[in-house]
């Protein structure tokens with residue numbers, strides 16, 4: 001029996017308790033974001049429940065022998081939020097605070113991000129609740145390999161393709177690829193992306209997220225009449241994403257006036273020497289102690305006079321406590337989920353343009369897609385070609401989102417969700433339900 005979009009499905013059940021938002025944790029924030037776009041989805045809204053229920057959740061026990069002979073158990077997760085548009089795709093995070101709710105939300109944001117830049121993937125994410133700094137290299141390898149074996153029943157080059165995220169890197173991807181390949185009996189480079197270049201990785205992948213941040217920032221700046229070459233930029237987090245984005249803004253003539261990281265904050269009104277700062281961070285692990293700048297109290301970072309602010313560290317950094325202090329005209333979310341919903345509303349009211357994570361940091365997954373394509377064809381492109389294609393994808397995606405934001409008079413976050421949810425639910429409708 002057909003169900004019209006206006007009548008509730010006769011079999012509708014409330015979401016099971018573990019899918020409900022008891023408090024506004026990451027999954028609760030995602031559900032709220034979906035509720036905001038539902039009115040714009042027209043007839044596709046009848047499929048919206050699809051987005052509120054991850055397709056598949058796997059929780060695994062990861063036991064390993066520690067170096068001292070004891071046995072330790074870690075909890076691991078892999079969540080495939082949606083695979084309507086293609087295989088699951090998303091990183092693996094090793095962190096002591098990882099929770100199932102967080103991994104569910106991150107997997108859902110991957111569905112949105114992948115659809116927003118129109119790469120043929122669904123969304124997935126994984127993680128282990130562990131502080132990897134407490135493990136030796138051998139313990140880290142054993143944990144990574146056992147986790148890969150445990151989730152091996154649902155990942156694969158055409159099923160779900162992990163990648164690096166917080167505290168995971170090229171080496172961990174190499175161990176994951178090797179473990180999966182050993183279990184399969186043949187080398188399967190396409191099972192993960194973000195691998196070392198010598199093992200089927202892609203040129204340009206390491207810089208891709210920062211390059212994407214810069215590209216959408218430059219596009220948005222043009223539209224609001226902000227001259228990047230004269231802009232003052234403040235960056236939180238000077239690692240892979242923030243460091244590269246800062247470098248590219250500086251190369252475009254902008255002044256990077258302030259940087260904050262886990263070790264402290266620094267300021268120089270005339271602009272920091274970014275190549276020297278990157279060298280300092282590579283040696284010392286933090287921006288703190290950089291001698292060609294003034295040290296600043298970490299919290300003062302949010303008051304710095306600037307045109308562009310780039311949060312590129314952790315979740316929930318811009319909150320109702322500091323959103324009213326931000327002086328920038330534009331916030332580019334390099335990190336995932338750096339702005340809380342209340343802070344988002346405050347910035348919107350204050351006319352600060354927020355370029356949301358689901359489009360702003362999608363450069364990484366875009367080049368991951370290029371890596372996967374190169375692995376399948378065993379034909380590798382040069383870096384110039386990769387960067388050109390990346391810029392084209394980001395510019396096109398951003399132009400589409402901008403147009404939808406203007407059409408519906410909504411924020412860029414809601415516009416990105418509208419574009420992405422329409423794409424996901426359209427493919428859901430085309431595929432229909434099996435059986």
Ligand code: NAD
Pocket residue numbers: 165166167209236237238239240241242260261262263286312313314315334335336361362364365
């Ligand atoms: P990274 O480990 O290279 O850098 C993290 C940076 O954050 C470091 O400079 C660190 O000092 C800083 N930091 C950590 N704790 C902090 C604190 N309490 N206060 C201020 N700064 C702090 O990580 P990354 O790869 O640059 O990732 C940063 C963010 O970008 C994460 O949210 C990640 O999920 C997101 N992201 C990364 C990629 C990617 O390709 N690397 C892609 C999409 C999104």
